[in-house]
Every structure is written in C-alpha cells, then in structure tokens.
Amino acid sequence: MTSRVHDLPFGASLQGDAVLFRLWAPGEAQVAIALDGRDPVPMVAGEGGWHxxxxxEAHAGSLYQYVVKDGLRVPDPASRFQPQDVHGPSEVVDPKAYDWQDHGWRGRAWAEAVIYELHIGTFTPEGSFRAAIAKLDHLADLGVTVIEIMPVADFPGQRNWGYDGVLPFAPDSSYGRPEDFKALVDAAHARGIGVMLDVVYNHFGPDGNYLPVYAPQFFTDRHKSPWGAGVNVDGADSRPVRDFFIHNALYWIEEFHLDGLRFDAVHAIQDDGPKHLLLELAxxxxxxxxDRPLxxxxxxxxxRASYLMRDAGGTPKDYSAQWNDDVHHVLHVAxxxxxxxxYAPYAHQPDLLGRALAEGFAFQGEAMxxxxxxxxxxxxxxxPSAFVAFAQNHDQIGNRAMGERLTQIAAPEAVRAVSAVYLLLPQVPMLFMGxxxxxxxxxxxxxxxxxxLxxxxxxGRREEFARFPAFSDPETREKIPDPLAETTFIASKLRWDAIDPAVQDWYRRILTIRREKLVPLLAGIRHGGKARMLGKGAVEVTWPVTPAGRLTLLANLSSADVAGDFTVDSQPLWQEGALPQKENLPAWSVCWIFSP
Structure with missing residues (x-):
C-alpha cells in the first residue's frame, strides 16, 4: 500500500494508539478539547502560546472541537475535514488510509503545460471530486496537461468560488472527502495530467474564521487589506503564522501529491520582514x-518580474510563472x-498589445x-514561459455583472482570432472550463x-457595478443575478449536453499543433520577442529561437483590413482567418510562422 503523509506540527496527528492535538492559542491561558460529544478536558499549556x-481514546473518525473563552467551541484551524461545515466539529483523518496508485508519476514539464482552470462545484452537474474524474478523458483527448482547481479550502455553506475559505487544510465537504480529492489527483496522473490547486494566503473569509478569538496575534493593524486587518507574517509572534501557510503549501503538495499551486492575489500579502513570505515559501x-517538476x-x-527569475539552465529559481492579466486585457479589448x-489603459494605448504579447507585462514600471x-x-x-496567458478565467468572466463568457460579447471570428493568439503564444496557455x-x-x-452578511x-455586488454606464440605473442593477440564490449557482454549471463539436474539434487541432510544432521550439526561446505595431489591433511579433530560427506572429485583431507589406515566406504553423496578402492583412486574421 502506498500512502503519503505530511507531518503537521499542529492539528490532529495519529501517533500509534493515540492522537496528539496541538493548537496555537496565544490569546488563551487555558484551552480544553471536547472529543466525540464528551465533556471537555483541559489541554496542557506550553511555551509560546501552544496547547x-x-x-x-481518539482515533480516525473522531470528532473534536477546541473550547476557548466563554465556552466557545471552535474547529481546528488545521482541520483535515469538516463533515458539518465550518462551524461544526473537526474530524480526525488518517492520511495513510488512501492507497495511491500513481507510483510512476514523475510530473509534466512546465514547457509543455496547457492549463485548464476549473471550479469543482460547477464543472459537473454533481459538483464533486469524484464526478470530475469522469471528465478527465475529455481533457486528455483535448490536449490539456494540467488542471488548475479553484480553491477548495472549507468555506461556509454549500456553494462558493472558494476565496472565502476559512479552514485551509480541509477540502470542502460539499465536494467530497479528502480521499475523494486524492482519487481525483490519482486519476488525473493516470491520464498524464498534472494537478494544481489555487490557495489563498492573503486573507480568511468573513464567516467561520475563529482565529481572532484565541490567536489575535495572527493578524495585525500595521497592514490593511481589502478584507480588513492584514495577516501578520512579519511582526512579533509571526513565526507560527508563517509556518501555518508554509505547512499548508507542503501539505497539499506532499499529502495530496499535487504538482503545483497557484497563489491568489499575493500583492495583498504585506511583508516588511528580512525575507518575504513568498520567497521563504518557494x-x-x-x-x-x-522528485518531479513543481x-x-x-x-x-x-x-514583479524579480519573483520569476531563472537560473543559468532556465529552471525557475522561485516561481514558475505569473498569471498575465495584461495579455488577457489586450486580447479582450481587441x-x-x-x-x-x-480596460481603459489598454484601449487607449494600442502599443500595449504588442508589448504584452512580445515581452509579458504591458506595464513594466509605468503609471497606469x-x-x-x-x-x-x-x-x-x-x-515567455514565465507568464500564463489566457483569454478568459474565473475572474474576468465571473466579475462581470451577468457573468458572460467571451463568446457572448464578441463576434465568433474575434473569439477564434484571440484564441489562436494565446493558445500558440510561447507563454503558457490556460483555458477556462467550458x-x-x-x-x-x-x-x-x-x-x-x-x-x-x-x-x-x-x-455590495450591485453597488459595485453602479460606476458602469450599463448599470447606472438602479432598476437595471436589480437584474444582476442574486449571488446568494441557489439558482445563480445552478446557472453557472457547465452544460455538457450542449457541446459544440466544431468548437471542440478546433481546440483539439490547435492544441495538437502546439504540442507537435511549438513545444519543441520553446527551449530555444530564452527571452521576450520584438513587437512592431502595424495598426490599431494589428501587430507583428518575432521571437529568436536558439540556435537558429525565429517564430513570428502576424495578427490583425480588428474588424478592418490593414494595408502594408505582409509577405509570408514559410508554410504557416497555423492560419486563422484569411491568409495575409502582400499588401493586405485581413481582418481577424492570425498567422503563426516558424522560419529556420
């Protein structure tokens, strides 16, 4: 039997014929523990706020709560599972109980990554880890090499994007048990697909976070965030806080055999200490x-380009890549x-299109x-592999008032053109589910x-859109779907019975070209390219390919033809829209060329 365990220095740990419970509660002189409905018994207070x-008498399956001031019963902040949601008891989990089958898994190289972002609750009708397994063959056939799962840390209620999580070690019970998540990872590896998880270390959700009650030192007024007091990763008593997040990252990677993590909104992690938490994490x-690429x-x-540096061999020193919102914005505007x-800066500065496609960031120190x-x-x-490129993701769709996908607000030829750009860009492409x-x-x-709440x-959702002209009228804002209604959640579920076979075939064909023709070139593309603007929305980008050759993108992402000299001297790797003519670059046309 193959098992994987990350040894947590806190939480509930199985130790032979007993369970050791450890809690950092520096705000409490005395903490008790209530096990399986029995009367609470005192814990032993030690140095540094540890109890x-x-x-x-405890065992796998036991339910427990910590009892703090005024008899308040709270879950374990390091709970591995919450069968009764965030306000209920935590469950002792035996991480050795799952028998892993992916013995030969050695990961996938970052250069060959094609990422597919998904939300477990809306990816399938059932909305569970186990149900997602049934769709993995579809993704493998499509050409996906990595699935990136939106946060699964336990959140209040039965539906959430995941960014309101309050118990970072516990997969939400609405998706299944920890063993179910492991089964999904196992099944993905069996199909050659890696698994990444989105994690949130910049804040806790507004409902179910009990840390301020017994560990107020976890937060600080020295730093502010959009969610209130900042997380204390750099002040007095910050070592246990830093360790909490470092062990969480290790836990997902080691115990769930994940292939990577996506760190949400790290600009909101404020750290004035000698080594930023992000650097210590990496x-x-x-x-x-x-034992595998991470x-x-x-x-x-x-x-921050400094987080994305490579060593002499091209291996990431700290972080593999950053989500490139700039590429999304220039493609969306086009x-x-x-x-x-x-979107205003990108619409008013057309040259940002070329810069984002060629170099990565559109803004590199300038004021927006x-x-x-x-x-x-x-x-x-x-x-280019230091950047993840996309034309859609959960934020850019879901933060629209009506949640429209790009296909609902742009012409079909425009969608195909911008997709042909980002899917073959030397940056790492990411699709959003569906x-x-x-x-x-x-x-x-x-x-x-x-x-x-x-x-x-x-x-707040409706007030957020008051500054948009289309929703300036209060009556119009009332039409924005209620985020708390179950119907809003159900409407967001993918309709697998409404697939467009032609679209699916197009994605399969272009990702085959990426795998067969582009990926072999990527090791030779060691830095950003050069862009030449040909008109508004029209650009030529070239990347040198070591030891000899160049990759060229010729694209007109506009509805009007562009005049000029557009001689194509090689067979295109991919052509979207009409072929460039010697003196004319047709509207919504994309041509990818490799010249040895």
Missing part, C-alpha cells in the same frame, strides 16, 4: 520536492472594444492612466452566506 493533549517547497504560479497585480474601468499608480518591473529578459465546448452558460459570482454581499 496540546495526547488522547488514547525556497522551502523547492528544497522539499525534488509548478508555482502567482497572481500579482504588482507585476475582441470586444470595451474601454471602461481597468486610470489609477496613476506605477506598476510592474522590466521583464523582456525572462523567457471554453473548449463553446459553452454559453455564464459563470456568475455566487456564495451561500446567511443573515446580515448575505445582505451586505448582495447589496
């Missing part, structure tokens, strides 16, 4: 995981013509005209809060 209790993970990906509005809110804030660092020296099916179902914002979320 522990070894209990021979250093620790890469030192511990040496994919560590950031979401970072600050566009396809839709939208120019409001954060809608905010005045300087953003980014120079990145042309980085290989994109390859021609899905027309929305992906809306949804949650399952109750009471006053639910009303605040509902009102």
């Amino acid at each position: 522990e209790k070894r209990m021979p 250093e620790t993970l890469r030192a511990r995981v040496t 994919h560590l990906v950031l979401e970072n509005e600050d566009n 396809a839709t013509g939208e120019d409001v809110a954060y 005209d809608y905010s005045g804030k300087a953003r980014g660092e120079p990145c042309a020296h980085l290989p 994109e390859e099916l021609g899905a027309t179902s929305p992906f809306l914002f949804f949650a399952d809060f109750e009471g006053e 639910a009303e605040k979320v509902r009102d």
Whole structure:
C-alpha cells in the first residue's frame, strides 16, 4: 500500500494508539478539547502560546472541537475535514488510509503545460471530486496537461468560488472527502495530467474564521487589506503564522501529491520582514520536492518580474510563472472594444498589445492612466514561459455583472482570432472550463452566506457595478443575478449536453499543433520577442529561437483590413482567418510562422 503523509506540527496527528492535538492559542491561558460529544478536558499549556493533549481514546473518525473563552467551541484551524461545515466539529483523518496508485508519476514539464482552470462545484452537474474524474478523458483527448482547481479550502455553506475559505487544510465537504480529492489527483496522473490547486494566503473569509478569538496575534493593524486587518507574517509572534501557510503549501503538495499551486492575489500579502513570505515559501517547497517538476504560479497585480527569475539552465529559481492579466486585457479589448474601468489603459494605448504579447507585462514600471499608480518591473529578459496567458478565467468572466463568457460579447471570428493568439503564444496557455465546448452558460459570482452578511454581499455586488454606464440605473442593477440564490449557482454549471463539436474539434487541432510544432521550439526561446505595431489591433511579433530560427506572429485583431507589406515566406504553423496578402492583412486574421 502506498500512502503519503505530511507531518503537521499542529492539528490532529495519529501517533500509534493515540492522537496528539496541538493548537496555537496565544490569546488563551487555558484551552480544553471536547472529543466525540464528551465533556471537555483541559489541554496542557506550553511555551509560546501552544496547547496540546495526547488522547488514547481518539482515533480516525473522531470528532473534536477546541473550547476557548466563554465556552466557545471552535474547529481546528488545521482541520483535515469538516463533515458539518465550518462551524461544526473537526474530524480526525488518517492520511495513510488512501492507497495511491500513481507510483510512476514523475510530473509534466512546465514547457509543455496547457492549463485548464476549473471550479469543482460547477464543472459537473454533481459538483464533486469524484464526478470530475469522469471528465478527465475529455481533457486528455483535448490536449490539456494540467488542471488548475479553484480553491477548495472549507468555506461556509454549500456553494462558493472558494476565496472565502476559512479552514485551509480541509477540502470542502460539499465536494467530497479528502480521499475523494486524492482519487481525483490519482486519476488525473493516470491520464498524464498534472494537478494544481489555487490557495489563498492573503486573507480568511468573513464567516467561520475563529482565529481572532484565541490567536489575535495572527493578524495585525500595521497592514490593511481589502478584507480588513492584514495577516501578520512579519511582526512579533509571526513565526507560527508563517509556518501555518508554509505547512499548508507542503501539505497539499506532499499529502495530496499535487504538482503545483497557484497563489491568489499575493500583492495583498504585506511583508516588511528580512525575507518575504513568498520567497521563504518557494525556497522551502523547492528544497522539499525534488522528485518531479513543481509548478508555482502567482497572481500579482504588482507585476514583479524579480519573483520569476531563472537560473543559468532556465529552471525557475522561485516561481514558475505569473498569471498575465495584461495579455488577457489586450486580447479582450481587441475582441470586444470595451474601454471602461481597468480596460481603459489598454484601449487607449494600442502599443500595449504588442508589448504584452512580445515581452509579458504591458506595464513594466509605468503609471497606469486610470489609477496613476506605477506598476510592474522590466521583464523582456525572462523567457515567455514565465507568464500564463489566457483569454478568459474565473475572474474576468465571473466579475462581470451577468457573468458572460467571451463568446457572448464578441463576434465568433474575434473569439477564434484571440484564441489562436494565446493558445500558440510561447507563454503558457490556460483555458477556462467550458471554453473548449463553446459553452454559453455564464459563470456568475455566487456564495451561500446567511443573515446580515448575505445582505451586505448582495447589496455590495450591485453597488459595485453602479460606476458602469450599463448599470447606472438602479432598476437595471436589480437584474444582476442574486449571488446568494441557489439558482445563480445552478446557472453557472457547465452544460455538457450542449457541446459544440466544431468548437471542440478546433481546440483539439490547435492544441495538437502546439504540442507537435511549438513545444519543441520553446527551449530555444530564452527571452521576450520584438513587437512592431502595424495598426490599431494589428501587430507583428518575432521571437529568436536558439540556435537558429525565429517564430513570428502576424495578427490583425480588428474588424478592418490593414494595408502594408505582409509577405509570408514559410508554410504557416497555423492560419486563422484569411491568409495575409502582400499588401493586405485581413481582418481577424492570425498567422503563426516558424522560419529556420
């Protein structure tokens, strides 16, 4: 039997014929533990705010709660499973109980990554880990090499995007048990597909987070975040806080045999200490995981190229890549013509299209005209694989008032053109679930809060869009789907009975070209390319390919033909739309060429 365990220095640990419980509660002089409905018994208070209790009567399957001030019963912040949701008892889990079958799995190289972002609850009608297994053959046939799962950390209620999680070690029970998640990973590996998980270390959700009660030192007023007090990763008593997140990352990678993590909104992790938490995380993970490629990906509005550096052999020193919102924004503006809110800078500065496609970041230290804030660092020296490119993702669809996919707001020829760009770009491509099916179902914002919090979320969602011209009228805003309604969640589920075979075939064919023709070139593309703007929405980008050759993109992402000299001297790797003529680049045309 093959089992995998990450030894947590806190939480519930099976130790022979007993279970050791450890909790960091520096705000409590005394903590008790209530096991399996029995009366609470005191834990032993130790140094540094730690409380522990070894209990021979506990076993796998036991339910327990910690009892803190005023008799309040709270779950274990390191709970491996919450069968009765975030306010209920935690369950002792035996991580050795799952028998892993992926003995020969050695991972997939980052250069060959084709990522598929999915949300477990809406990916299938059942919305579970086990149900997702049935769709893996579809993804393997499509050409996907990595699935990236939106956060699964336990959240309140039965539906949530996952960014309101409060118990980072516990897969949400609405998706299944920990063994079910492991079975999904196991099944993906059997099909040659790696698995990444989105994790949130910048805040905790608003319902079910009991840490401030017994460990107020976990947070700090020195740093503010959009969610309230900042997480204390750099002040007094910050060592246990840093260890909490480092062990969480190791736990997912080691105990669930994941191939990587995507770190949500790391610009909101404020750390003024000698070594930023992000650097310690990457250093620790890469030192511990040496048996397979480890994919560590950031979401970072600050566009910090320094986190993405490579060694002399091209191996990431810290992080493998960053989600490249700039590529999304330039492609979205081209396809839709939208120019409001954060799309405004990209619509008003056409040259950003070429820069984002060629180099990675569109903003590399300049001030963005809608905010005045300087953003980014120079990145042309980085290989394109340091960036994840996409035309859609959960944020960019779900943060629209009506949750429309790109296919609902752009012409079919525009969607195909921008997709042909990002799917063959030397950057790492990422699809959002259903994109390859021609899905027309929305992906809306949804949650399952109750009471006053639910009303605040509902009102806040509608007020958020008051600054958009299309929703300036209160009556129009009332038509925005209620994020707390179950119907909103159900509407966001993929309709597998409404697949467009032609769209699916198109994605399969273009990803085959990527695998067979482009991936072999990527090792020779060691830095960013050069862009030449040919007109608004029209661009030529070239990347040198070592030892000899060049990759060229010739694209007109606009509805008007562009005049010029567009001689194509080699057989295209891929042609979307009409072929370029000597003096004319047709509307919505994309031509990829490799010249030895």
